[in-house]
Amino acid sequence: GAVVSQHPSWVICKSGTSVKIECRSLDFQATTMFWYRQFPKQSLMLMATSNEGSKATYEQGVEKDKFLINHASLTLSTLTVTSAHPEDSSFYICSAREEGLAGELFFGEGSRLTVL
Amino acid sequence: QKEVEQNSGPLSVPEGAIASLNCTYSDRVSQSFFWYRQYSGKSPELIMSIYSNGDKEDGRFTAQLNKASQYVSLLIRDSQPSDSATYLCAETPFFGNEKLTFGTGTRLTIIP
Numbered sequence: 001g002a003v004v005s006q007h008p009s010w011v012i013c014k015s016g017t018s019v020k021i022e023c024r025s026l027d028f029q030a031t032t033m034f035w036y037r038q039f040p041k042q043s044l045m046l047m048a049t050s051n052e053g054s055k056a057t058y059e060q061g062v063e064k065d066k067f068l069i070n071h072a073s074l075t076l077s078t079l080t081v082t083s084a085h086p087e088d089s090s091f092y093i094c095s096a097r098e099e100g101l102a103g104e105l106f107f108g109e110g111s112r113l114t115v116l
Numbered sequence: 117q118k119e120v121e122q123n124s125g126p127l128s129v130p131e132g133a134i135a136s137l138n139c140t141y142s143d144r145v146s147q148s149f150f151w152y153r154q155y156s157g158k159s160p161e162l163i164m165s166i167y168s169n170g171d172k173e174d175g176r177f178t179a180q181l182n183k184a185s186q187y188v189s190l191l192i193r194d195s196q197p198s199d200s201a202t203y204l205c206a207e208t209p210f211f212g213n214e215k216l217t218f219g220t221g222t223r224l225t226i227i228p
Contacts, residue, residue, distance in 0.1 A: 043204070043219070043221050104150065104165050108159060
């Protein structure tokens with residue numbers, strides 16, 4: 001299957017700082033990537049759909065000014081958690097779909113964010 | 117609103133037995149269905165995709181789809197302790213880059 005890489009795999013930061021997470025499709029081009037968040041023992045929650053060259057589409061209840069998404073190229077999308085607070089501590093996972101494959105979505109390794 | 121429903125479990129199965137995981141969905145236009153496995157603290161890993169009614173087999177895994185009943189299942193034969201994980205069912209209408217709708221997952225434990 002296609003490979004999606006995420007960095008960093010874990011990050012600890014102080015409250016009020018901003019954190020950037022990168023998501024790369026290593027062996028394919030992805031015009032669309034998806035960002036999920038997962039709290040302990042809960043299911044995946046879609047935060048936003050990242051579209052190459054255009055604005056991201058955010059799910060209801062997700063603050064677009066707090067979770068900045070940039071999809072500047074066909075292989076890279078970034079999620080920036082701005083002014084992070086302890087309640088933003090979570091497991092953030094990106095995913096991408098290879099063009100032409102019927103819906104199969106491949107996930108990055110995930111980034112565990114802890115805000116102190 | 118589209119929904120994908122799974123029994124949250126936990127489902128306990130003896131080693132070597134068949135584990136059966138079930139999923140129902142509400143949207144009749146759904147065309148593509150997927151099973152993901154997620155180990156604790158890790159991201160989901162694609163196990164199977166199925167698009168047509170009937171069975172699809174891949175090694176010890178068999179996915180079954182019944183669009184008339186809006187039901188998709190995953191069978192794991194000869195269950196191993198390493199199969200212990202949460203299994204997520206997902207669906208999407210086959211319109212290119214539509215987002216996937218995930219179920220809440222079923223936690224499976226294989227008992228040695």
